[in-house]
Amino acid sequence: MSEKVLLDYGSGGRASQRLVSELFLKYLGNDELDRLNDAAVFSLSGKTAMSTDSFTVDPIFFPGGNIGSLAVHGTVNDVAMMGAMPRYITCGYIIEEGLPMDDLERIVAAMGEAARNAGVHVVSGDTKVVPRGAADKIFINTTGVGEVLVDPAPGGDRARPGDAVLVSGTIGDHGLTVLGTREGLDFEARVESDSAALNHLLVRLVQELPDVHVLRDPTRGGLATTLNEITVSSNVCCELEEDALPVKDEVRGGCSLLGLDPLYLANEGKFLCVLPAADVDRALEIMRADPLGKDACRIGTMTDANPGKVVLVTRLGGKRLLGMLEGEQLPRIC
């Protein structure tokens, strides 16, 4: 295999086949994928959740992960947020001519490992190579399907006044890491992306507490934007306690240096959970028993005071609006 990805590898001919068999099947292979049919055939039972996402993150490698692992985590998490167990994913790679083959191998290897850890099978894939400049190094699309475990499924429109709002851990880690790496900024303390598959934790949560009203992963736009989406869909107000928000000191430091707000930074391994107040203690027990939820805490309450708005109760006890992110805080974060 040559050192760089050439246009030949996307031609559909022998070079493509070699790339598929020597690289993609090596790391992603399973009984279904190995058959190399035009489509995957599989069975699912009951209601099915399905989600698709495209990944264009720049840089493609960052502390805590790379675009390959992120492409699995992002889609697996989206499916899991519907109270579903993700089962199968597909992947579509668009590769810029000239990408070092070693980079591609690291990415596919990370995708394979992430899929194994999440317990999903990659059952269909596609690779295209485009001329230099037609894409930025590599873009990946993944689509996932899974079996919905609870009825009704959690949904953004199901928050009710009186519900508690929980977050599974510290916020802003991924967004700041990606920005810091992209710009070559040297932070005093190391920050690392939180990119992770949350499905195992989420399945335990919804199986024990099926009355969870909303599950959402605060990715692009961050916690503030996701909460705004929920309050608008459910027509409730979210009162958020600034003091309760978990933000690592190094993220806070990086943000204050760059004039960013961690509430608007992307997360790739965290989720928001809105549920009846009576279930809070048990939910936190379940979350904290998992390493991915060890910093879980309650951050607010849904009320009927200002429907469709998120209100931040500041450390001083003042109140202010916490709006949606306008435009981009950062370009191409995931």
Add this chain to the structure above:
Amino acid sequence: MSFELLDRFHDPKLCRQLLDKLNASLDSEFRFMEVCGTHTVAIFQSGLRSLLPEKIIHLSGPGCPVCVTHESEVNAFLDLAGRDGVILATFGDLMRVPGEKGRNLKKAVADGARVKVVYSPFDTLKLARENPDNLVVFIGVGFETTAPTIAGTMKMAREQDIRNLRILCFHKTVPTALDTLLADQAITLDGFLLPGHVSAVIGVEPYRFIPATYGKSAVVTGFEPLDILQSLLKMVEWRNHGGAQVGNDYTRIVSDSGNRKAMDVMYEVFEPCDALWRGLGLIPGSGLEICDEWAGFDAKKEFGIVIEEGPALPGCKCGDILKGVLQPDQCPLFGKACTPANPVGPCMVSTEGSCAAYYKYKLD
């Protein structure tokens, strides 16, 4: 990194004590203006605004550099975007500032212009070195806070024999603008919160005229809730005792005489000039231009750029808002025709603009 020290300036108990004291000291309205966008945001973001006594009237002044960048200055840099052989370098704030016909730098990039967002003016040195066949033009917008680093960048460019760097200098100076504001009879004010970062460079001395000429108080202060409350209380107490003064409550950063070295660098490269301020118009001696000795760096000279007053934006009240005559939500366009997604005036564009802060943070 420890935030213990910084957190003390947020201490809810101490803030409550200061708020109680402030409340007890007020026998009539006290109208204060902060002259710095960072203060505007700090007052809203900390929730302080919702806690201030009713008699404290909070006005946001012309302290956001993006907001006071004149329409014709905006059009000038938009004209440069997309010119053959030009790479514009800018702080991120300017990317969405609207010019005539709805133009902005983001749209220019989509049309193929080469625009690079930098975090520091020094980043332009590398950019210029890496693009020897292009002219790198840095949009120099800001007050005395940023001017010295740009002057330093020019000096380093000269030392390193970098010849393809130009500065489009739209710098403005704060004290002169405050003089103009205070001279305006339409504006009623009791005191200023002065921008701490600007004073880190120029110190406190240039503001002595505020009590001397106009009988108003002014305090250089930091950006944490306790800084702001302490300075407000101080100004109210001065008024209660029948006097106006200038104070420095940001002594952990600011010395009364300022940073001599930074000022020397700044005035080695720049000299005062008349400047057009958005909403305030022409203020003599309130700008900085590149002096003859450094004229080779001057993008205005290179491209023959002349900044002139043009027709105002119809319906936009940014001028009155920057002067504290109107509150942002009193503008007929606020939240309707003018939002952060589609800003009409500059106060809605910058994250530190007073309209953007109202829109983003104010709870009705």
